[in-house]
Amino acid sequence: MKLIVIAGPPSAGKTAVVKQVIKRYSGEKRCAYLKIDVVRAFEDEELAAEFGIPTKKVYSGDVCPDHVGILVMKDAIGWAASERADIFIVESAGLCLRCSPFTTQSLGIVVLSAISGVNTPLKMSAMLALSDIAVVTRTDLVSQAEKEVFREKIREVNEGLDIIETNAVQGTGLRYLFRAIDEQAEISDPEKIVLKGAPPLGVCTICVGKKEIGWQNHFGVIRKLEGADFLFRGD
Amino acid sequence: MIHIKKYHTNNQYMHPRTIEEITILPGKNRSGNIENFSSITIRPGDTISIVGPTGSGKSALVNDIEIFAHGDTVTGRTILVNGEQAPEDFVRDPAKKPVALITQNTKCLADMAVEDFLEMHVRSRKMTDERIVEKTIALANEFTGEKIRPGVRMTSLSGGQTRSLMVADAIIISNAPIILLDEVENAGIFKEKVIECLRTHQKALIFVTHDPVVSLLSAKRIVMKNGAVECILEPGDEEKEALAEIIRMDQTFCRMRELIRAGEIIRSVNPV
Ligand SMILES: Nc1nc2c(ncn2[C@@H]2O[C@H](COP(=O)(O)OP(=O)(O)OP(=O)(O)O)[C@@H](O)[C@H]2O)c(=O)[nH]1
Ligand SMILES: Nc1ncnc2c1ncn2[C@@H]1O[C@H](COP(=O)(O)OP(=O)(O)OP(=O)(O)O)[C@@H](O)[C@H]1O
Numbered sequence: 080m081k082l083i084v085i086a087g088p089p090s091a092g093k094t095a096v097v098k099q100v101i102k103r104y105s106g107e108k109r110c111a112y113l114k115i116d117v118v119r120a121f122e123d124e125e126l127a128a129e130f131g132i133p134t135k136k137v138y139s140g141d142v143c144p145d146h147v148g149i150l151v152m153k154d155a156i157g158w159a160a161s162e163r164a165d166i167f168i169v170e171s172a173g174l175c176l177r178c179s180p181f182t183t184q185s186l187g188i189v190v191l192s193a194i195s196g197v198n199t200p201l202k203m204s205a206m207l208a209l210s211d212i213a214v215v216t217r218t219d220l221v222s223q224a225e226k227e228v229f230r231e232k233i234r235e236v237n238e239g240l241d242i243i244e245t246n247a248v249q250g251t252g253l254r255y256l257f258r259a260i261d262e263q264a265e266i267s268d269p270e271k272i273v274l275k276g277a278p279p280l281g282v283c284t285i286c287v288g289k290k291e292i293g294w295q296n297h298f299g300v301i302r303k304l305e306g307a308d309f310l311f312r313g314d
Numbered sequence: 315m316i317h318i319k320k321y322h323t324n325n326q327y328m329h330p331r332t333i334e335e336i337t338i339l340p341g342k343n344r345s346g347n348i349e350n351f352s353s354i355t356i357r358p359g360d361t362i363s364i365v366g367p368t369g370s371g372k373s374a375l376v377n378d379i380e381i382f383a384h385g386d387t388v389t390g391r392t393i394l395v396n397g398e399q400a401p402e403d404f405v406r407d408p409a410k411k412p413v414a415l416i417t418q419n420t421k422c423l424a425d426m427a428v429e430d431f432l433e434m435h436v437r438s439r440k441m442t443d444e445r446i447v448e449k450t451i452a453l454a455n456e457f458t459g460e461k462i463r464p465g466v467r468m469t470s471l472s473g474g475q476t477r478s479l480m481v482a483d484a485i486i487i488s489n490a491p492i493i494l495l496d497e498v499e500n501a502g503i504f505k506e507k508v509i510e511c512l513r514t515h516q517k518a519l520i521f522v523t524h525d526p527v528v529s530l531l532s533a534k535r536i537v538m539k540n541g542a543v544e545c546i547l548e549p550g551d552e553e554k555e556a557l558a559e560i561i562r563m564d565q566t567f568c569r570m571r572e573l574i575r576a577g578e579i580i581r582s583v584n585p586v
C-alpha cells in the first residue's frame with residue numbers, strides 16, 4: 080500500500096486534487112481516503128458516493144489537525160490495509176501553518192491556491208519545507224506573471240521542490256503528479272513511520288518531539304481513530 | 315498517424331525560439347470516434363481561429379496545446395513540438411514554456427501599480443532590459459483605445475485594458491512564440507492591431523472565437539463539433555470580399571461605440 084498525505088490551507092483545492100487522483104487510478108488501483116478536519120468535513124461522504132471507495136473522517140476539535148493526524152495515522156493505516164487499499168490518501172485540513180503533517184514512507188503533497196496572493200508560500204514555510212511536491216491550483220484563473228511569481232516564492236522556501244501547476248477541477252497538468260505517485264514506494268514498515276520534522280513547541284508528546292505515529296506511543300491528550308473523544312493517557 | 319521528423323533535436327537544448335512547428339494529432343470525440351483529420355501543423359506567423367457551438371470542445375483544444383497533451387487529456391489528443399514529444403521543461407518551466415494562454419477567466423489579482431506588476435514579472439524572469447516595462451505598456455496601448463498609465467493600479471484597469479496588457483506581456487516579457495487566446499475579444503481591444511502585431515513578431519496566434527472579424531482575419535479556421543475537430547477551412551481569397559465588408563461594418567460599430575461612450579445622440583448609423 081502507498082501512503083499519500085495531502086495538506087494545505089482551507090479551500091486550496093486539496094479535495095479537487097484527490098478526486099483527480101482517484102479518477103486516474105479507478106479500475107486499476109483501490110483507493111481509501113481519510114479526512115482530518117477541525118469541526119466539519121463532508122469529503123468522506125462525497126467521495127464515497129462519487130467513487131464508491133472506503134472513506135473516513137476524524138475531527139480534531141481544539142487540537143491542531145496535523146497533530147491529530149499523527150495520533151490516528153497508525154490506526155488509519157491498519158484500517159486502509161483492512162480495506163485492501165493500494166493507495167491510502169490522507170487529507171489534512173492543515174489550518175495550523177506552523178506544523179507539517181508529512182511523514183516518512185509517504186508522498187507528501189502540499190496544495191496551494193494560485194489566487195491566494197503571491198506571499199502565501201512564505202507564510203506556509205513549515206509545510207512547504209517538508210513536502211515532496213507542491214500542487215498549485217487555480218492557475219486557470221491568474222495571469223502568467225502571477226503564476227511565475229508564485230513559483231518563485233515557493234522556490235524561496237524550498238528550492239528543490241517539484242512544482243505542479245493545475246486547474247484541479249479539469250485535472251490539467253497533473254501527469255507529473257501521477258508519475259510521482261507511480262514512482263512512490265509502498266509503505267515498507269508502518270512501525271517505522273515517523274514525522275519528517277519536529278513540530279513547534281507545544282503541550283503534548285508530539286509537540287515535545289516524539290515523532291512515532293500511533294497514540295500508543297504518546298502521552299497526555301491522545302486520540303484513537305474510532306470514537307470521537309480525546310482521551311488522557313497519563314504516565 | 316506518424317509524423318515525419320524533420321531533424322533530431324536534443325530535447326535538453328531545445329529553446330523556445332527554435333520552435334519550427336507544433337503538430338496536433340487526432341484524439342476522439344465525445345462518442346469515442348477518432349477525429350476527422352490526419353494532423354494539423356502550426357508554424358510561427360500562423361493565425362488560426364477555432365470556432366464552433368458552446369460546449370463543442372474549443373477550450374479543450376487550446377488546453378491540449380497549452381500542456382502538450384500526449385494522450386492524457388479527455389480528448390486523447392497528442393501535441394508534438396518539431397515532430398517530437400515536448401520536453402518536460404516546455405510544460406513545467408515558465409521561462410522555457412513556448413505557449414502563453416490567455417482566457418476570459420485570466421485575472422490579475424495583485425493590487426499593485428501596472429509598472430510594479432510588470433517589473434515583478436521581469437524580476438522573476440531575471441531579465442535585465444531596463445526599458446522592457448515601458449515597451450510592454452506602449453504595446454498594450456496600441457491594442458486598446460483607453461490608454462494605460464504606468465502608475466494606475468492593476469485592479470482598476472478595464473477588461474479591455476487588462477487583456478491588452480496580458481497580450482503585450484505574453485509577447486514581450488514571456489516572449490512566447492505561440493499565443494492562445496480563449497474568447498478574449500472585447501469591445502476595448504483592437505483585434506486587427508493584435509493580429510497584425512503578432513504576425514510581425516512572428517508569433518503563432520490561435521484564437522478561440524465567436525467573432526466574425528477575427529474568424530475571417532485568420533488564415534485557417536478549425537471548426538469544432540461534439541468535442542472533435544469537424545473540419546479545417548482555408549478559405550484564401552474566397553472570403554476576401556466578405557472580409558472587407560465585415561471590417562467596414564466593424565469599423566462602423568467601433569465608431570458608434572465611441573460616440574455612444576462620448577455621450578452623443580446617434581441619429582444615423584453611417585453619419586456623413
Ligand atoms: N477554477 C478552479 N477552481 C478550483 C480549482 N481547484 C479547486 N477549485 C474549486 O475550489 C473549491 C474548493 O476546493 P476543494 O478541493 O474543496 O478545497 P479543499 O482544499 O479540499 O478544501 P477544505 O478541505 O474544505 O479545506 C471547489 O469548489 C473546487 O471546485 C482550480 O484549480 N481551478
Ligand atoms: N473529445 C472530448 N471528449 C470528451 N470530453 C470532451 C471532449 N472535448 C471537450 N470535452 C469536454 O466537454 C466540455 C465542454 O468543452 P469546452 O469547454 O472545450 O467547450 P467550448 O467549445 O470551449 O465551449 P464554450 O463556447 O462554452 O466556451 C468540457 O468539460 C470538456 O472537457
Ligand SMILES: [Mg+2]
Nearest residue numbers: 093094122170
Ligand atoms: Mg477538502
Ligand SMILES: [Mg+2]
Nearest residue numbers: 372373374496
Ligand atoms: Mg470555452
Ligand SMILES: [Zn+2]
Nearest residue numbers: 143145175178
Ligand atoms: Zn499545528
Ligand SMILES: [Zn+2]
Nearest residue numbers: 146281283286
Ligand atoms: Zn502537540
